[in-house]
Amino acid sequence: MGLALFPLGIAFGVLVVHAGLAWWWAPVITAFVYAGSLEFLLIGLITAATPLAQVALTAFLVNFRHVFYALSFPLHRVGGRFGKAYSTYTMTDEAYALTTGEAAQSWSGRRILWLQGLCQVYWVAGASLGAFFGVLAPAQLAGLDFALTALFVVLAVDAIRARRDIPTPVLALVCALVARFLLPGQMLLAALGLFTAALLTRRALVSRREAARA
Amino acid sequence: MPDNTAYVAAAVAISAAVTWALRCLPFAALAPLRASETLRYLSVCMPAGVMVILTVYTLRDVSLESAPPAGLALAATLCLHLWRRNAVLSVLGGTAIHVALASTLFSHS
Secondary structure, eight states, X not given: OGGGHHHHHHHHHHHHHHTTOOTTHHHHXXXXXXXXXXXXXXXXXXXTTXXXXXXXXXXXXXXXXXXXXXXXXXXXXXXXXXXXXXXXXXXXXXXHHHHTSGGGGGOOXXXXXXXXXXXXXXXXXXXXXXXXXXXXXXXXXXXXXXXXXXXXXXXXHHHHHHHXXXXXXXXXXXXXXXXHHXXXXXXXXXXXXXXXXXXXXXXXXXXXXXXXXX | OOOOHHHHHHHHHHHHHHXXXXXXXXHXXXXXXXXXXXXXXXXXXXXXXHHHHHHHHHTTTOOTTTHHHXXXXXXXXXXXXXXXXXXXXXXXHHHHHHHHHHHTTTOOO
16 A cells, blocks of 8 residues: 555656756655645645745645544554654554554554655655656656546545545535635635535534434 | 745745644644544544545636546546545556546647
């Protein structure tokens, strides 16, 4: 599963170079930010010279889901201050999925750290190789940016399949389309904000109905 | 295209700091987090919704001309993933189809 990061990393490296950034940004971004979906978005934000405050807010909203991983990630098994720091730094969606799965219940802290390190190496190495390809073949490969769309589609399908909750993705789709047509310049922030507000509203309505019934 | 190393470095540093803060601070505040029903509710619902929003976001600039290759590649990615459930295969397959369509049948350059 961690190996999936390698080909995606290659696509990321190619896109970095084709966006006009120096090749070495590919390893730097993948090593430091190390949050796949945000990194792909970051290429677009950087090339559009997006204000830094908006970059920060986008990073916050896109990666806010990581807050919930603390509820079940086995950090208590990882020893040492440095080990814990590295383990949280590299707690990606993949690392979370792998270490909280059925098979990982007996894994030692050392094994968890090794897995996280290996995932990061795959990702950074893939991006470096991709950047190398991008420099070798400077001609734009039309349509390569679809890799990001495909990645999100896959993550969406997996997330929906895990919960079997259809109203939520429909609500998200409506929020995204409303934001796209009403606030095209601020679409991402508007859609994520709208979606969060809609979820909180729905939650409040449901608990009020339950309270009325009780 | 901003040829501005300081700006890119700042954007990267901010993204890294925000991401790490979101990943490590909740461990320090674990007890109140566990107790919050609202946060638990968000944790269940948010991932799928955020991914749907990001999918639409990446397609925001699709025009009438670029809609056919994007739509076909989107359908191909969905079908591949529902069929094989292999993330790498779905992403690379969908992207390969999009590149092939965009540079041949639906080439506008």
